[in-house]
Amino acid sequence: MEAVREMQAEGGGGLASSRVWDAQEIDADFEAFLSHLRRLEPPADLAPGWVHSSEYWLVDGETYLGRADLRHALTPRLREYGGHVGYEVRPSARRRGHGTALLRLTLERARELGLREVLVTCDTDNLGSRGIIEANGGVLEGEFQVEGHPHPLRRYWITL
């Protein structure tokens, strides 16, 4: 809950951004919030055009540090824009290497799933995310302008 408030204070929904969840709503029904985050995990039935996706949290003891989601396959839109992995670190825990560790650990899960190559994308001006991907062996495919997205985007491939 502290992390959600931090991320909302920062102006982004962060953890809660895939739907309009406010902190009070999450507090009122935490289980529903978790179920929502995990709604694409196997063996969930998927609507057409959706792929399975797993949610992981990086924690230090009782302290939540960040999260990642790992999409098990690419759709045309994920191939163009979202990639296999999304991640975020709570604002108060940034610049301490947690983002780099979060991607490294998520790549281990990807390997366990049998993925051989993982696509990770970020905005060209997101220097933190670029650092994370490059530290994890990302090879730049290129920089692209994607329809509906205001910033140039970098696509990297990581061979597992």
Ligand SMILES: CC(C)(COP(=O)(O)OP(=O)(O)OC[C@H]1O[C@@H](n2cnc3c(N)ncnc32)[C@H](O)[C@@H]1OP(=O)(O)O)[C@@H](O)C(=O)NCCC(=O)NCCS
């Ligand atoms: C991007 C984000 C995940 C970085 O997390 P983090 O835990 O701070 O990352 P790390 O500490 O592992 O830093 C990785 C590298 O990027 C650098 N870095 C991190 N934040 C940076 C910033 N704001 N500006 C410049 N460099 C930055 C670090 O110095 C480090 O480089 P180094 O290895 O050369 O020292 C975090 O800022 C975040 O959650 N942002 C909002 C959500 C987001 O952008 N997610 C990624 C979408 S693609």
